[in-house]
Amino acid sequence: MGKMTGYEKEHELPQKVRQLYAAVLELVAEGVDVNAIKVSDITQKAGIGKGTAYDYFDTKEDIIICALIYAVSGMINRIKVEISQYESFKMQVEQLFTAVEKELVERECFMRFVHMMTDSSFYATTLQQRAALDVHKECDAMVLLRQMVEEAQRRGEVTTSLPLDYIVFSLMSKLLLYLAVCNERQEREDKAHQLKPYILKGLFAEFCR
Amino acid sequence: MGKMTGYEKEHELPQKVRQLYAAVLELVAEGVDVNAIKVSDITQKAGIGKGTAYDYFDTKEDIIICALIYAVSGMINRIKVEISQYESFKMQVEQLFTAVEKELVERECFMRFVHMMTDSSFYATTLQQRAALDVHKECDAMVLLRQMVEEAQRRGEVTTSLPLDYIVFSLMSKLLLYLAVCNERQEREDKAHQLKPYILKGLFAEFCR
Amino acid sequence: MGKMTGYEKEHELPQKVRQLYAAVLELVAEGVDVNAIKVSDITQKAGIGKGTAYDYFDTKEDIIICALIYAVSGMINRIKVEISQYESFKMQVEQLFTAVEKELVERECFMRFVHMMTDSSFYATTLQQRAALDVHKECDAMVLLRQMVEEAQRRGEVTTSLPLDYIVFSLMSKLLLYLAVCNERQEREDKAHQLKPYILKGLFAEFCR
Amino acid sequence: MGKMTGYEKEHELPQKVRQLYAAVLELVAEGVDVNAIKVSDITQKAGIGKGTAYDYFDTKEDIIICALIYAVSGMINRIKVEISQYESFKMQVEQLFTAVEKELVERECFMRFVHMMTDSSFYATTLQQRAALDVHKECDAMVLLRQMVEEAQRRGEVTTSLPLDYIVFSLMSKLLLYLAVCNERQEREDKAHQLKPYILKGLFAEFCR
């Protein structure tokens, strides 16, 4: 049987695969170390037999990687849709910050994913290779941000006197910064919300006309 | 025997421990997945027997964590010294960027360490707990940055109209962003150097009077 | 439902069972290790569902054993018929050698079967037990040879001054020797044909008047 | 560490390897199906830890194959020595038959080994490949027999009017036949001894002047 790749459309996903993905993402959201996840953890949480997982995936690593790709590409696509409802760059950026902080599971997965994109763990390396091959670039948040900025530049909302790369990277770094703060334990949850307006203000002051 | 903690002074380190740390850091610098490092990899590279490692550490994880703490606290202390030679905030920040990009091994370890501070892997969790207990805060780059900014504010070089947290986080995020770009494969190495002046200019424009 | 035993008459065999047997024997003829044959290999080659195989057999081992019994008893019966067309012992023996070398699949299965009769693998042990119970002795090539020799002795063609057992065993050993040589890779295929006249001559010289 | 090959000299064998070999051979002698032997069976019988086996061998199959090569090459070498004490071909052949029937364990291993040389099981295939590469031909009983016959021909004891191959194969087939009969359950043990003189007489009548 053809094994999963992580890029299947939502409706193409067999039920069992959906359960496997959900199990992995729950574990990740619970803060379990990805490297410590056991196949039996996943299948038990998914409520299916261990062997079944291997009908859809070749290795444990595949299960986890596909679950992460699934989560992040889904998240990015959802953010794309949400952002497209706004016309101004500023509103889009605000929406972006709101979107990523929204749900714990997604936030955790996104963080994990971003880490992996700049990490040298096994999962990181594999994901980077996958991303490089990924024609749809569905998983690349950078691509999303780049498009957003380019269009805003075309509309004249964002300065063109700074390199596109710099603007995109700045946006990304502030976004991650925000996520990192959000993710810290409770006490700082407030701090995150206090910082948000400053982060946005800083961004707009630097890049918007 | 008392086991190592990672906070020993340089001169307190037994020779064997030094060799163990060096081995771990070399492996990390080579891009080996921390989770994939085996005790035999470490001791072989260190040129000592496996049993000896257990005279100084209780578990494999301890060896790795202490090596990382050692590397990062050393790095931060060295940066402290380097920075203290400059009097202006701008020069200090420039020096900071130069320092972290300087050496591959350090950069890699620093990245790994930072990842771990915002990660939920086993090593991450342990390091975070250790950092929370760490009275000297020797390992906390944030503390260093905070001190730097506070003093600059006292000297009137940095604005006090923005929250200290925000300034520190911004500085940190730009620094990490820069490191991440530096760490990408060859092609981008140039991109990193092209971005640097913009990053610094952006920082100074936002925070310096 | 009553499960198969391997001794069903050709016309009693359900179509699916025929397909299963054919699949097993093809695999064996392809040189696949009997111990490595998977149920899915068999049913896939047979073009039927896995569950169906278990309607006719209790275990995987049963499928394989019955297929082998089927192949060998069929082969022996066919050889019996072919031999009965000849009246002289010498002609019968020549026919015997021709018959066993005839078809690759049969030769392979026969070899496998003979191995199993003098082996201690699981299949061997089971087959030996079965053969001991086999009232018809349909599977026992030795019985065929014994009858052949006994009748030839009665007709005065074969010496009675040597023990029957010895003559039968000698015949068997030469036959197997010949098969073994036939089965070696290509180069020796010729060698087999060169040896054949010597093998027969030796046999006849020793046992025929 | 360098792994075992099965061709180590007796005195080169680490103690643990010796124990592993002994365990495998005991199991084989007990009539356990080679394909059913578990690593834990071997190490338990050997009285060592499971992991230790993997210090000396890469896979379970390696352990078993090396044990068989060890047993057979040892046996053949011992037979070589025993045979070399006799000067006449007839005495040598008699000694050969005595030697192979001598010890249960050896007989069983030799049978297993011979099976494997004309079989298509995994072990068989691997052993055949090894034997083809084996420069010493230490494991090849055929080589031993061939030398024996050639020398006897040179001494004028064995006819040169028959092809060498035929003589060697005949000798081999009678030898194996004899072993097979010896190996059958109790009742036939006697039969074997009754057959022996006829087998030898037949051989000598056919090949000796």
Add this chain to the structure above:
DNA sequence: GATGAATGAGGGTTCATTCAT
């Protein structure tokens, strides 16, 4: 009846840790 998706017991292999030398 026929199927093949699902199961989970079982076994090969790895590697952190120990301890006799």
Add this chain to the structure above:
DNA sequence: AATGAATGAACCCTCATTCAT
């Protein structure tokens, strides 16, 4: 003190067998 051979718990993966459809 230092070693590394030995251990065995742990875990991934396979595949015979079942059973709902």
